[in-house]
Every structure is written in structure tokens, then in C-alpha cells.
Amino acid sequence: MKWTKEQQNVIDFRNRDILVSAAAGSGKTAVLVARIIQRILDPQNPVDIDRLLVVTFTKAAAAEMRERIGAAIEAECEKDPKNTHLRRQSALIHNAMITTIDSFCLFVVRNHFEEISLDPNFRIADEGEIRLLEQDVLEQVFEDNYARQEKTFLSLIDAYAGKRNDHGVREMVAKIYRMSLSSPWPLAWMKKLTEPYQVEHAQELVQTEMLEDIAEHARLLLCDMCTQMTQALQLCNEPDGPQAYAKTLEADLTQLQQAENLQGYLQVQTFLNGLVFGKLSPIRKFSGDVKKKETVMGIRSDVKKEVETLQKKYFAMDLETLLLQQTRLCPFLEELVRLALEYTQAMETAKRKKRIVDFADIEHFALRILVDEKTKQPRHTAEEFRRHFAEIMIDEYQDSNQVQEEIMRAISMEPEGGHNLFMVGDVKQSIYRFRLARPELFMDKYASFSTEESLQQRIDLHKNFRSRKEVLAGANDFCNDIFYKIMSPDLGRVAYDRDAALYCGAKNYDENAKGFKPELLLLDEKDELLSETKNLTKGQMEAHMIATRIADMKQHMQVTDKESGQLRPLRYSDIVILLRSLKDYGTDFVQVLQGAGIPAYVESSTGYFSASEVQTVLAMLRILDNPYQDIPMAAVLRSPLVGLDEEEMAQIRVENPECSFAEAAMHAMQDATEGALYDFYRMYRKLREKQDLPIHELIQKILQLSGYGNYAAALPAGERRAANLAMLVEKAVDYEKTSYRGLFHFLRYIDKLQKYEVDFGEADTTGENANVVRVMTIHKSKGLEFPVVFVSGLGRKMNQMDASDRLVVHPDLGLGICEISGQPRVKKNSVFRSEIADRIRRENLGEELRILYVALTRAKEKLVLTGMIKDAQKTFSGYTGNVLPGKPVSYRQRVRAGSYLDWILPAMLSYPQKYTLDVVPPEKIVWEEVEQAADSRENYEELLQHIDHAKPELLQQYDQWFSYRYPYQSEAGKKSKYSVSELKHASLVLQYDRSEGEAVVPDFLQEDREVYVPDFAREEDREYPAAENVNQGAMRGTAVHRVMECLDFAAIADIDTSDAGAVSAFVKQELDRMLANGQLPGEWYALVIPEMIEAFVESPIAPRMAAAAVRGDLYRERPFVMQHQMEASGGTVLVQGIIDVFWMENDKIILLDYKTDRVKQAQELLMRYQTQLQLYADALSRVFSTDTKKMVAEEKLIYSFHLKEVVTL
Helix, strand or coil: CCCCHHHHHHHHCCCCEEEEEECCCCCHHHHHHHHHHHHHHCCCCCCCHHHEEEEECCHHHHHHHHHHHHHHHHHHHHHCCCCHHHHHHHHHHHHCEEEEHHHHHHHHHHHHHHHHCCCCCCEECCHHHHHHHHHHHHHHHHHHHHHHCCHHHHHHHHHHCCCCCCHHHHHHHHHHHHHHCCCCCHHHHHHHCCHHHCCCCHHHHHCCHHHHHHHHHHHHHHHHHHHHHHHHHHHHCCCCCCHHHHHHHHHHHHHHHHHHHCCHHHHHHHHHHCCCCCCCCCCCCCCCCHHHHHHHHHHHHHHHHHHHHHHHHHCCCCHHHHHHHHHHHHHHHHHHHHHHHHHHHHHHHHHHHHCEECHHHHHHHHHHHHECCCCCCECHHHHHHHHHCCEEEECCHHHCCHHHHHHHHHHCCHHHCCCCEEEEECHHHCCCHHHCCCCHHHHHHHHHCECCCCCEEEEEECEECCCCCCCCCCCCCHHHHHHHHHCECCECCCCCCCCCCCEECCCCCCCCCCCCCCEEEEEECCCHHHHCCCCCCHHHHHHHHHHHHHHHHHHHCEEECCCCCCEEECCHHHEEEEECCCCCHHHHHHHHHHHCCCCEEECCCCCCCCCHHHHHHHHHHHHHHCCCCHHHHHHHHHCCCCCCCHHHHHHHHHHCCCCCHHHHHHHHHHHCCCHHHHHHHHHHHHHHHCCCCCHHHHHHHHHHHHCHHHHHHHCCCHHHHHHHHHHHHHHHHHHHCCCCCCHHHHHHHHHHHHHCCCCCCCCCCCCCCCCCEEEEEHHHHCCCCEEEEEECCCCCCCCCHHHCCCEEEECCCEEEECEEECCCCEEECCHHHHHHHHHHHHHHHHHHHHHHHHHHCCEEEEEEEEEEECCHHHHHHCCCCCCCCCCCCCHHHHHCCCCCHHHHHHHHHCCCCCCCCCCCCCCCCCHHHHHHHHHHHHHHHHHHHHHHCCCHHHHHHHHHHHCCCCCCHHHCCCCCEEEHHHHHHHHHHHHHHHHHCCCCCCHHHCCCCCCCCCCCCCHHHCCCCCCCCCCHHHHHHHHHHHHHHHCCHHHHCCCCCCCHHHHHHHHHHHHHHHHHCCCCCHHHHHHCCHHHHHHHHCCCHHHHHHHHHHHCCEEEEEEEEEEEECCCCCCEEEEEEEEEEEEEECCEEEEEEEECCCCCCHHHHHHHHHHHHHHHHHHHHHHHCCCCCCCCEEEEEEEECCCCEEEEC
């Protein structure tokens, strides 16, 4: 084979650490094998194959490499059969360390278990067993802490537990534990997590990595704003631009340009607080390009909003206030870390007791065997390995984690100053961050290793030998064009420059062949035709578009045959459709393709537990364990195991309406003397008697007695269904190897697998060479290549859920948590949590960029991108490209991306002469719908002919029936019961509509819909409302109402209300009394402004209420329910409410309502609350009126705490 210069260097270079940055399709595996062979055959310094440690990412890759090396050795032996060294290698290849990192660590642990006092009889547990154990241990840890009743633990629970349980806090602890597994020394990592919260002086905060990261991110955003404002200014200065804006924009730009030299948090904070944008000069009778004017205004408005967001999010607090926030959060985080440490210890104890480990344990055990935990120096075992291995070769190095890095470093020559590490990978293909991979390890070496001759040398393999030039380079440069514009060090830390770009090296393609240009197929879901296809999901629409394109390709396209190198007609098996996630889309795609006559198969790692045959058997197992479960019982009765229809199910319910459905079903089965229920119950009793059988035998018994196994196999796709049931039996056998026993625990085991999405994928009954279009995830495609690749679902939103939790965890920055305090609960985002969440989002985006790179580099000959967009023209106009060579699209545009199209479209817009953006006409997509509509029309016309010959009396009868109108249709959308507030709200909206002429709810009527989150464990506190992100004004209003409810009005009669000092003392005494006896929570006490209550006591209404209280005629917080006639319809509804206060005075009712609204004049209150007070008065009149005397509320009053006056209705 002829190697390129760079490939030859990879094979030949010795006595140094080598980092090979190998682009997609660059032949890195072939080069690695060649290097190993050359090391073995080196005439001066030959090395035995077992003295090379070759670490690969998967067992399949290790097996393939071993096979390749073995074949190469055999070929050399045939050339020189008398060479004893070669014959020796042929024997040693079977014991050579060509393995995965997990297998190597297991080898270390199996041979040196005694060094860490590990029981040698351990076994590796499967994921389901580990999940069960984690839940059980976490449950025990929390039970122990509840038993101890320590204040810090209970405070944590009170603050962060949910409304009904403490699952949120448990998940926080589990999250810290899981993240710690990526650290070489988990306990030490956890103990350091609270350090940023333990700083004692404000100045120390500035030196934390967190604030440095905030400052750098803000500086990047500000510099990006400069670029955009420069573009806006250029538009202003064009002849038809809004030139009147230029002066203001120049001033804005001059300010923003200072951001480039800012250093540190304080400088950025000072800069932002001093940043003032000028006012744009008004332009009357603008005659230029309106679009340019709108663009300029849009850019400037966007920049101003971004600056405001930055200020509020990160720089609103001074350092002292920020330090106070950290101090408040510190106890909660310390408690979380303590729980995580306790949980870690409990997990280790439980695993040792059961003699089980998982792969994360194996890695950490290996590290503890090789490296001293205290000194962090290699131990004697590591030195033995170091002396044995002449070179350590690591494939897919970009997917290593920190634990693996420390292990490899310990057994390499590095601790002795030597250089024998050979690392190969492509950081642009690092896509396993969710498995705790750290691409930063590769990036750091990429930056520090030299491309010149050195002891730490980097070699770049640029050439791609996989793909046609149309996919990569040459005339179209498609992949390079895209990634030049979106992959940059500021997002994902990967520089896509000339060194990282792909260069076409493939020579086996017919250069004259046509039709291989990459394509972008977009569907506009707002297109009129598509909007009519209401039965199609977005995934189905996109799949129809792909099916149309595949059908066309199948007729006209040729691809290069792998064996002959000649062009041949396209086969379905040449095509793959790649999706970021198969959820929802995978099944839709296959169904649509198959419906279009295109054989398709989805290579899913999910869907197993949702397969109907698996669900049916699991439901049967559930009712064998416990028959009194409604949903499993209903599932079994409706399934082919029993076969009841809806009517028979309803009959079961009707016959026993008082008990649960499962109980009713059991009664029906026991009472049955024949039929399906009778037969099933006989089988059910037999199976209940055999419940103690091993689970796999019990499942086989179910399939045998019911015949369900044969039934499932006879259905469409029966081969797969039978394979799924066989897999369930296999999983039951696996379960029986765990430390758990019995049917109950098996069902828990399955539940945990489902909860944590440990799915197995439906059984694969499609052969590798089957002529089908394959649908798979991008992750699944890594390392593979296909003649034709569709990268689809590009318009779908990226998943950023891990940045949305209350607690966010980052391996470097540590912990960030929302601040939740007070009673009622108030949730506030902390600065540290905001930054960690944003850092996670940015790193997620970096990962998504790399995933997109993997997807776009799988194609050998043809690449097709597809996606759905909403309102194409508006979408296209919202993107801005960057036509400057070597410059990416704006940082803010890239960092705001919600889908892959948010990167691809601006990148393509950066080459206006090269690419155009269009949408696919939807006519072909909707053709099936049109055909269905045509069929319906034919049926309709046939029906009309029948009507023409129908009897007149029948037509009259049908007309009468179908013309019936429900007499109370106007009431159909209304409730039967309303609160006074709802009727008040509706009344005010109506008033507002009449005055403004628009049916829009005004701002002051918008209701706060806050989440009520009480302390789930504290019943005594539940009377007080609690909310996250509660409006302070609303909280103060609630607190004031509580004070007025508890105020001792009779005592007011004993004080001189004209004496301000006496009033002030009285109010303070009352507030303190309410606080002391628990009537007023501390948080509400702090919100009440005493002067507001004092003004009320000094008002003319207070003495009247005091006198009524002395007489016993004062009534407060009185609820009522009454019938009320609706004005609009005349119908009646129930109205409920609570009257603040009323009293009897001279045999008359006086009604008063308290209001804390911030209003300018009394008229506003009258407009808002007229309906409410009228309803209260009506309720009181009904209560106090008799047959002989009608009582009415003589006075209807509002007391405004804001205006400090009494308002009369």
C-alpha cells in the first residue's frame, strides 16, 4: 500500500509521545495496524506483540485489529517460514494485550485484587441490578438521616423537596454521585465541591474559576456585538440606508469596542453598568430601503436586550451581595455533598457485601492498584507494567475519560521522564460526553504537542479516503464550507482551520459520474398544502419527502461497487438515514418508507419494552405477582391472552361498581362457569401455583399454557415478535444471575431498566446484507460508511435538559443550585447556577457540533440533508451568514442554536454565490392525502345518488334529526361553579373590551400562575401558601390580609387613634404577638410595612369596626356559596368566595374589602372590584334577609392600603 507522507511518519516515528489527529476516513486503523507490524518486524529493535498494549474503544474494534494483525503476521510467516521471531509472534498474538480499556482494567484487578483487599469472587453486575441497588441504598441512606433528625438535613428537605415527596433531593444526591465517577478520585472531588461557596472575603470570589468564566463569556458576547453593530453601521452608511441612525450607532460602537481589552469580572461589571445606549434619531418620510432600516433596528434592539440580560443575570450584584448569596447556599450544598459521600460509602459497602462491581468500579479499582491515593505516585504494580510494555497505543483517544488517562499515564514511561505513548483519534468525532468522556484531554495535547520534530509530536492526517470530492472538497467543498463557518474554538474548543479540514484522497471513484452533489431538502410546515395534511406528524411529512427522493434515486442513480470499483445501479442497502434520536421519528420513517414500497429497517436500541408482545407478558407477570392492579389487569383481559372486547370490559365494571377494576375482574373470573374468563382463570390459578419457579421458566410456562408464543409468531412481523419473547426469557436468565430473587424483584428490575432507559432495542431479525434502507442514530453510525447518507431530522430541537435542573453539576466548575428560601417558598436562580448551566449548554452545543460532523462524514458518494422548518422566508431572513473567508458566523448566533439547521443554514448563507436555500414543493408529499380525498369524494357522490331515490318521509325525518340545535349551547363552555375572583375577572375583561374595542386581557388583569410547593413533610405549615418565583407584591398582599384577619379590633377601642405614638406601639405589639403565636410566619412578618397598618388604625373606619368587635358584631374571613344568575345567558351557576370583613351597625350590614393594589386613584379600584363587592353584598343579603324583612348592605366599602383611604361603592 502506498502511504501519504503523514501516514508514513505515523508508522515510522519512534522514541516519543505521538498524538495522531486523524480526520474522518483518513485510514487511521490501517495506519495503526501498519505501525504495530513494523514494530514487530523492526530489524534493529523488534518487539514482541505481547509487549505492546493496544487499547481500543469497543470489543468489535479490538477483535478486528487482532484479526488484521494476525493476518499480517501470517502473511510475513509465509514469506519467511524459518523466521523464529515471526513464528513466536504468531503464537503470542492470542495473548497479546489488544483489548478495550475495560478489559485491561479487569485484567489488572483480577491479577492484583489483594492489593486493595477485594474479594476475588466478585462478578460484574448488569445495569439493571446496579440501578436496583442504587435505589435501595439511597432509600436506606435517607431513612437513616430521617431517623437522626439532624437540623441541616431537615432544612435541606424543607427547602428543596417537592410537594409530595423528596425525590428531587434524592436525585440531586444521585447526580453528584454519578458525576463523581468521572473523577479519578471521587471522594476528593466531592469534598472540593463546596470550596467556591466557602470563601470568606469578596475579593476571593473574583479569583474563582466561576467568575473568570463568566467574565470571559461576557467579553466574547460583547466582542460579537461589536461585529454586528459594525455591520449595522455599514448598512446605515449605504446610499439607501437609514443614515440618520449612523451617528448614534457610531457612539454605541465606540463604547462596545472597549470590551475587547476587558480583563476579569470587575472590569466587565464596571463596563456593563456604565454602558448607555443613545437614542435613535426619528426618521420621517424615509425613502431608502425599508428592509435595511428594519435590519439595523433589529440588530441594535437585539444587542441592547443581550446587554440587559447579561447585566441582570451575572452582574446585577456587587461582590458583597454575591458573597452573601454564596454564604446562604453553602449549608445546603455542604449537606448535599455529605449525603453524596455517605451514599458513596453505602454503595461500596453494599456492592462488597453482594460481591458485585460495575465497570466504573473496575476502572477505579485498577487506578487504586496502580496509583497511591495519597501521594498520587505510581505504585510498584504500575512499575511492573511499565517495564513490560514497550509502547502503549490508544485508539479513539478523544473518547477517554480522566480515570483512563491516569491509568495509562501511570503505566507509561512518563513518570520516569520517558515517552512511549501513542494516541490516535479525532476530537471532532468525540461524541460520548454523556458517558463522561473528556475531549478536553485530546484538545490540551493537540494544543501543546508540536508538529515539528520533538519528544511530544503531533501528526495530522487530513486526507479522507472514504468520500467523493463532492461530499468533502473539490468543486463543492460542502463539509469544509459548513464547518469552517460553525466549528470554532469559542464553542466546543475545536478550531476548524486548514489543518483540521478534510482533503479528498480517494482515487477509486469515476470523476465523470454525475449526480453526487450534496443536497439540502427542506419542507415548510406552514405551507398551505401541508397544513391541510392534519393526519401527518412532522416526522411523517419529512419521511414522505425522503421516500420520494429515494424512489427517484433508485431509478436514476449509480454508485461505485466496493468489489469491482465500477458503477452499478443503486440498491436500497446502499442507503442509510441518520437521526440524532430515533424517538418518535424512527418508527414513523420506517412505516412511511414501507408504505411507499421501500424496504426499511430501524436499528434501534429502544422500543423493546414498548413492543406489544413484551408488554402483554409483563402485564401477565404483574398480575401473577399481585392481581389487584387495574392497568395490568385491564391489559391482560384486552390482550389475546383473554380477548375481551370493550363491552365485556364495561360489563365487568358495571357488575361491581364499588370496588377497583382489578377486584371486579377477579370477582367476574371466580363467578364465571364458561367462556374466556373461565378458561383464563383456570390457567391463572395453575400459574399462581408455579410462582416460585425460576422467572425464565415461569415465562415459558405462560407462553406454553396460553399458546401466546405461537400466536405472536403467527402475526405480521412474527419472526421479530418471537425473537422479542425469546429475548425476554434471556433477560430473565440474566436476572437470575443477580443478587435479587423472586417475581416481585424481577418486575422492579424491569421497571428500573425502563425508567433509566436501559432498553435493548427490538430483536434484530434483518441480516447484515439485507437489501433494506437502514434507519439508525448518528452515534450508531460512528466508524461506519455508506454510499448514500440522508442526515435527517435537522430541524428538531437539541436536548438541553441537563442544564435545566435545580442542581447543575460540572466536573470542573462544581455545583450550582437555585436559591429557595422562606415561607412561602421563593425560588431564585443563583449566579453560580446560571453560569454552570450556561457552561453545560455551551459544552452540549460543542458536542452537538461534533455529532453533526460525524453525521456529515459518513457518506462515501452522496450526502442529503433533510429537515422541517416553520415559515421558510421568515426563517431564512432571521439568519445572518459571514462572507469573510476563515471567519465563522457570529458567536451569538451559534451559541443560541436550537437545532442543527440553526448552524447549517447560516453557514450556507455565508456562500451566497455557491448555495441557495429553497424548500421542496409539497405536492408529492400530500399526493396520498389527495388520493384519499378523491376516494372520499367518489363515495360522497355515490351517497348523493342514493339520497335522490330516498323516500320523502325518511328525508324529512333525517332533516329534522340533523337540524336539531342544543338549546343551551351558549352555556356549554362554562363551568357550573365559579369563584368571585373569576367572575370579577370576566366582568373586568368585558369592561375593558367595551372601552378599548379589543378582546385582550389587560396587563393588570393577568393572573400570576405560580406553583404551590409546600414542605411535603410538615402538615402544620400547609395553611400558608407557598410559591416559587412568587411576586413580592402578591405576597405582601397575602401577609396584610393575614394581619387584618388576626388583628385585635376590640383593643383599638382602648387607644387614642389620633396619637401616632400610641398607634405605632399598638401595631408593633400586635405584629409581634402574631409572630410569637405562629399566626404570622416570619417571612410574612418581614413583608408587612407597619406604617400601612398604622394608617388603617388611624382611619375613620377603624373605630367603627372596633365598636362592632366589642359588641360581638364583627365578622371576618367568612366563606359563602350561592347560586348566581349569569347576565349573558340567564343560566345559573354556583359562586363561592370569602368575604374579608363585615359588621352590623344600627341593624344595617356594612361590607368592607381590603385591597393592597398599587393604584393612582380610587376610580381604578371601583372599576376592578365593583362586581366582586356586588356579589359579596348579594350573598350577605340572602343570609340575613327573612320572610318579613329584606336586609341589604347599606355601605359597600374598599379600604386601599396604598392610597390610605376608604373608597365607597
